[in-house]
Amino acid sequence: MVGDNGDDSSRSIAEALHAGLDWCFNKLAWLPVTLVIVLNGLGGLFAILAGFAPVKDRPVNVAIAVAAVVLAGILSALIERERRHSESVRTREGATAQLAVTEAVLPVLALVGKMASEPSNRRAVPFEKTVSHVLQSKAVLFPGVKDVRMVVYRVEIDGPRKRLVVEDSAGRRRDKPEPFVAGDGGRGDAAFEWLSGGKPKFVPNTAAEYDKAWKGSGRGYRTYISVPILVKDEAFGMLTVDAPTPGDLDETDVPLVEVLAGLLAVGYRLRSR
Structure with missing residues (x-):
């Protein structure tokens, strides 16, 4: 002893x-x-x-x-x-970043390029593959994070109503992501106001989040990154990453999420034409 x-x-x-x-x-x-x-x-x-x-x-x-x-x-x-x-x-860290670019970003870039080369009526399938590859990249970008989740939201407009609805998601299926509805006087309005600003949002710990209106459901996560999916002033949706424990995500994760959101924005723009 x-x-x-x-x-x-x-x-x-x-x-x-x-x-x-x-x-x-x-x-x-x-x-x-x-x-x-x-x-x-x-x-x-x-x-x-x-x-x-x-x-x-x-x-x-x-x-x-x-x-x-x-x-x-x-x-x-x-x-x-x-x-x-x-x-x-x-x-x-350099090797990890290189792997992330090679396995997470380049396949998405190739699919967006394929979309651009296709006529507008044949872009749906490569667009779906683009979204799928973005979501699959979580395994490369966050290899050591248990129960990390990525969600692609799209803007859905029905007359005067606007919503951010789930296009697709990957990880932690037990916690279903909820839509954001403009005009609800709370999280929906806060999300759409933020979306128009075009800046990413990183919250290290939701327990210390001071913007009460922005708070999501909070089910299953305590830290998150949200990045707008937009081209110039046209918002198509947002890409979010969330995880259960503060420290699972940090500021260094934001740039690659921004890159993926930018590629999704181009994909949405091509699909809408």
Whole structure:
């Protein structure tokens, strides 16, 4: 048991050091290197002072000088380790982004191109395939997120009434997405007002969402991204991604969702002609 506690303590210290260095690199990138310089300087200073200090004080000065140099060496090693770790993370992130573009975006782009080459009366099938490929891309874009859901909404106009209805969806079938109805005095009006603005909406945690009118059903999700599907001022719908746990989605997911929404907008425009 003593050995286990010692291992746990060592791991805790290592994790704390790693977390501290992560924070330094993210928030205070200058601090670790500066500390190394300061420690080396202190080591040199106390080494010099040891030569001038009384004999009885020399061991203390030498000890301080050695400790400073050793700490500088340890910190330098940790900085190098963190640098290599960061480079490894960036490499993995780059590979993931390349995979997302290759497997998620390029097939959709090819289908939109096929739609453009077809006469208007033969665009329905490639359009359906376009929507299907967009929804299937969730497996590539969010591989580690359990119960993530993507929904394609389209604008449906029936006389004076406007609604955002579900074109298709993928993931978490037990929570059926509901339409947004303009003129309801709540979430429908908020959705259509947002849609005309053309900007994506990312909510990290619905519990902290201050726009009460915008809130959806909230069933099965606590974080979401919504992106308008529009060409210039013409809104065709919206693409949403939602997930059960805050942190499942982040700001880095928004650009690719925007790309897919843009391709869907072109698809809707081609289908409507």
